[in-house]
Amino acid sequence: MDALDLARTQFAVTGSLHFLFVLLTLGLAPLVAIMHTRWTRSGAPEHERTVRFWGQVYVTNYAVGIVTGLVMEFQFGLSWSGLSRYAGDVFGAPLAMETLVAFFLESTFLGLWIFGWGRLPKWLHLACIWAVTLTAYASAWFIMAANSFLQNPAGAVERGGRMELVDAAALFTNKTLVFSFPHVISAGLFTAGMVLVGASAYRLRRGGEDAAFFTRSMRTGIVTAAVGITLTVGYGYAQFGGIQEGKFKGDTAATPLALMMDFGNLMFLVAVFLMLPLVRFLPRWRWTHRLLMILTPVPFVLAVCGWLARELGRQPWMVWKKLTVADAMSPGLTPGMITVSLVGFTAVLGLLALTDYALIARLIRRGPRDLDLGAAAEERPAPALSY
Amino acid sequence: MELIWYAVFTLLLSGYFALEGFDLGVGLLMPVIGRTQETRDRMVAAMAPFVLANEVWLVAVAGALFGVYPHLEGEALFGLYPLVVAMLLSWVVRDAGLWFRRRIDGPGWRRFWDAMITAGSLGLSFGWGVALYAATTGFGSSLLHPFGLLLGVVVTLLFAWHGWTFLGWRAPETAGITRTGRALALSALAAALPALAVLGGSLPYLLDHSAPASTLGVMGVMALPFAPVMVLAQVWVWRFFRPGRSAVRTPSFF
Numbered sequence: 001m002d003a004l005d006l007a008r009t010q011f012a013v014t015g016s017l018h019f020l021f022v023l024l025t026l027g028l029a030p031l032v033a034i035m036h037t038r039w040t041r042s043g044a045p046e047h048e049r050t051v052r053f054w055g056q057v058y059v060t061n062y063a064v065g066i067v068t069g070l071v072m073e074f075q076f077g078l079s080w081s082g083l084s085r086y087a088g089d090v091f092g093a094p095l096a097m098e099t100l101v102a103f104f105l106e107s108t109f110l111g112l113w114i115f116g117w118g119r120l121p122k123w124l125h126l127a128c129i130w131a132v133t134l135t136a137y138a139s140a141w142f143i144m145a146a147n148s149f150l151q152n153p154a155g156a157v158e159r160g161g162r163m164e165l166v167d168a169a170a171l172f173t174n175k176t177l178v179f180s181f182p183h184v185i186s187a188g189l190f191t192a193g194m195v196l197v198g199a200s201a202y203r204l205r206r207g208g209e210d211a212a213f214f215t216r217s218m219r220t221g222i223v224t225a226a227v228g229i230t231l232t233v234g235y236g237y238a239q240f241g242g243i244q245e246g247k248f249k250g251d252t253a254a255t256p257l258a259l260m261m262d263f264g265n266l267m268f269l270v271a272v273f274l275m276l277p278l279v280r281f282l283p284r285w286r287w288t289h290r291l292l293m294i295l296t297p298v299p300f301v302l303a304v305c306g307w308l309a310r311e312l313g314r315q316p317w318m319v320w321k322k323l324t325v326a327d328a329m330s331p332g333l334t335p336g337m338i339t340v341s342l343v344g345f346t347a348v349l350g351l352l353a354l355t356d357y358a359l360i361a362r363l364i365r366r367g368p369r370d371l372d373l374g375a376a377a378e379e380r381p382a383p384a385l386s387y
Numbered sequence: 388m389e390l391i392w393y394a395v396f397t398l399l400l401s402g403y404f405a406l407e408g409f410d411l412g413v414g415l416l417m418p419v420i421g422r423t424q425e426t427r428d429r430m431v432a433a434m435a436p437f438v439l440a441n442e443v444w445l446v447a448v449a450g451a452l453f454g455v456y457p458h459l460e461g462e463a464l465f466g467l468y469p470l471v472v473a474m475l476l477s478w479v480v481r482d483a484g485l486w487f488r489r490r491i492d493g494p495g496w497r498r499f500w501d502a503m504i505t506a507g508s509l510g511l512s513f514g515w516g517v518a519l520y521a522a523t524t525g526f527g528s529s530l531l532h533p534f535g536l537l538l539g540v541v542v543t544l545l546f547a548w549h550g551w552t553f554l555g556w557r558a559p560e561t562a563g564i565t566r567t568g569r570a571l572a573l574s575a576l577a578a579a580l581p582a583l584a585v586l587g588g589s590l591p592y593l594l595d596h597s598a599p600a601s602t603l604g605v606m607g608v609m610a611l612p613f614a615p616v617m618v619l620a621q622v623w624v625w626r627f628f629r630p631g632r633s634a635v636r637t638p639s640f641f
Contacts (some may be wrong), residue, residue: 059640067479073449074475078468081461088457096454099446101613107446108620111439114640116627168605216512309414327637330465341472348476352483359490372489375638 004043004326006338007079010345013313014071017349022355023303026140026185027192028058029133031224033126040126049213052174053368054196057360059114064356068349079316079338081356087163087319090171091149098142102139106135115319117374141181148177151310152244153319159367163322177206181233187306190271191299196221197275198296199364205289210367215283226276233268236261244313244320249344253313254360256305264302268297388604389597392455396593397586398452401579403444403516408578409571410434410441412550414481414508415543417501420551424494425502426561431485433558433641434550436628438485440621442478454606458596466526467518474514481507484641507542516542519585550576557630568629588639 001009006350032055039047076083076095084093112120113128120128149156155170156163165171203210248254275282282288314320318328421427440457454459454577484504488497521528528535552574555566583623586593597603 060486060490063483067482069477070446070478070482073446074464074471076461077449077464078471081465084453084457084461088453088460089598090453091608092453092457092460092598093602093606096450097609098605099450100454100610101617102441104447104452104617105613105620107443108440108617108624111436112620112624112627114439115436117640118625164599165602165605311578330461333465333468337468340469344472344476348479352479355483355487359487362491372638372640 001335003333003335003338004329006335006342007329007333008325010079010338010342011075013342013346014068014075014349015311015355016307018065018068018072019303019307019327020300020353021068021146022140023184023188023191023300024061024195025058025065026136026188027190027224027228028054028061028127028195029136030189031196031220032058033129036126036129040122046213046215048374049368050216052371052374053213053363054217056373057199057363058369059373060356060360060363062110064349064353067352067382069103071345071349079330079333079343080328081330083318083323085162086323086328087149087153087156090153090163090165091146093165093168094142094145094149094171098146102135102138102142105351106132106139109135114373118376128364135186140184144181144184145172145174145177146178147310148174150248150317150319151176152242153322158322163319176244179235179238179242183232183239183306186228186231186235187303187327188210188228190225190232190267191303193221193223193225193228194296194299197225198293200283201289201292202364203367204283205286205293213368218283219279222271222275222279222282226271228263229268229271229288233264233340236264247313248309250315252315253309256312257309260302260309263298265294267298267302286378388600388607389594391607392451392597392603393590393593396451396455396631397583399444400586401582403441403448405575405579405581406437406441406547408443408549408575410438410550411481411508411512412546412548412578413474413554414504414550415512415547416550417505417552419547420561420563421501424497426520428639429558429561430554431488431504431641433554433561435485435639435641437624438641440624442482455598455603456593456596457598459593463522463526466478467521467530470514470521470530472515474511474518477507477510477514479507489514489639489641510547512543512546513539516540516581519581522585538581545578545581549574552612565594 003296032051035047035051035054039051109128109131111131113125116125116128146155149171149263152174153163154174155167157164158164196217198221200214200221203214204218248257278285282292316324316326318325413430417427418428421430452463480503480581484500484502484507486502488500516537517530517535519542520532520535520538521530524532551562551564552566554562555564555573556568559565
């Protein structure tokens with residue numbers, strides 16, 4: 001492979017890894033916020049257990065979302081400096097806003113939510129997780145705005161060999177943004193719903209304690225998944241109104257697109273016409289649980305297919321009909337340089353991702369007890385006490 | 388407008404050095420003063436509530452670099468390619484250590500991730516020194532230039548000292564010293580000094596290479612309403628997790 005192929009592979013690998021974790025974060029954040037709201041209003045220990053358990057799944061997943069995101073942000077400068085040279089004056093604005101405003105606040109409030117547990121006044125503590133949710137959505141919106149500019153460079157003109165921002169409103173109301181953003185957000189909800197369903201199915205199938213806990217979680221998951229997939233499919237089709245001409249002509253982009261649409265439609269039928277009507281019975285029908293567990297990874301695969309379709313469909317353009325990917329690559333980038341970083345990033349991030357999924361699986365296997373999130377001092381045996 | 392964004396950029400980068408500097412310092416000191424697992428747990432717990440609010444300053448720096456100095460962004464990151472990759476991996480490993488160290492009970496597991504925190508902190512601290520020197524030479528010098536390596540050592544020592552001061556302020560029993568908030572402010576200033584010096588020296592260059600006024604204007608309009616919230620959230624973290632609130636003793640999540 002030459003440097004260009006390697007650089008594209010690196011972006012695809014790190015980007016896909018990042019998206020797997022971000023997708024679940026986007027879906028779980030509002031669910032955890034709603035669970036937390038219920039707990040704050042009722043004060044019931046059952047509700048507290050729900051927030052702490054799914055909250056810990058959420059933050060465990062969040063960890064790898066952060067670290068893969070760091071690598072994404074810096075890769076633009078490492079491998080694609082041609083993009084910032086040509087279109088940085090426009091493309092940089094939404095990216096800067098994402099980090100400066102949205103992620104800055106998200107990270108700060110997440111720290112307050114995790115470490116302020118049991119110490120912040122309860123309504124302020126609740127406000128923190130809603131702030132985290134809101135800023136996570138804002139992050140997604142800015143990132144999608146930046147990506148949409150690459151798909152359809154609206155609001156900018158080329159002057160002296162560089163793109164210049166002339167209409168900020170057009171940049172943020174891009175026709176490839178308005179439906180793709182809710183599409184991604186809804187896909188996150190669908191994913192989180194299916195994770196709740198799959199995890200609960202595993203626990204209920206095994207039997208034992210916590211049946212009531214996971215019965216409730218499964219019902220929440222089913223309703224969330226049904227709403228999520230309905231919106232995902234709806235906003236998915238709506239996107240075809242604003243698509244670039246000839247985007248899906250080649251097989252490379254058409255294949256993941258077809259995969260996503262066919263299985264997405266199938267999941268829509270399953271979630272809305274089977275799971276939702278049976279929401280009262282599925283927790284008790286143990287014979288369905290294996291099937292429900294098998295469905296858990298499907299949303300992740302479909303979401304990655306969606307990204308591949310969107311990004312491969314843009315080839316060979318970095319900025320549609322303006323700048324090719326080859327021209328956007330950092331001049332002087334050698335295959336040797338990119339091989340070293342590709343191996344390093346893939347190995348480290350891949351291992352961390354596997355470790356993280358193993359930790360989440362372990363958490364689900366152990367169930368809602370001995371949780372670290374929101375633990376009070378007396379709960380842990382022989383804890384290392386600290387502030 | 389260029390001057391305002393220069394000030395913002397300077398604030399963000401020196402803020403990162405002043406704040407994340409002590410987190411990295413604590414990571415550096417873990418094998419030095421954290422000989423027992425319990426001490427290391429206390430050291431991590433002391434910095435834990437601040438880390439997420441601190442490291443995000445660098446994420447903001449990178450974003451601002453892209454928005455305000457798009458040309459410099461490509462030049463700087465690409466010019467330092469192997470260093471940036473090494474620093475990113477260090478950062479990733481450090482963060483993973485923090486998030487993972489307590490997820491499984493077991494001395495081996497936690498010792499391993501503690502070692503990762505130290506290794507990551509070392510890579511980042513030393514890397515910053517090398518990167519700052521390279522910036523003063525317009526990214527033209529070798530990454531192994533003796534001055535760069537020397538600055539790497541200086542920044543590492545500064546961060547370690549800053550981390551020690553922080554521990555003396557928030558968890559004196561681990562540091563073996565007691566430090567006031569004023570001493571912490573002083574060490575923060577010292578930790579930010581290398582970044583401030585380099586940015587001060589590149590003022591004319593940066594003003595000359597800013598994004599066009601239209602882009603800066605749009606970003607200003609969009610960011611300004613949130614600036615008070617950002618300041619408030621950061622102040623809130625510091626007010627809420629200051630020492631003296633330590634009456635409530637809970638196991639730390641990190």
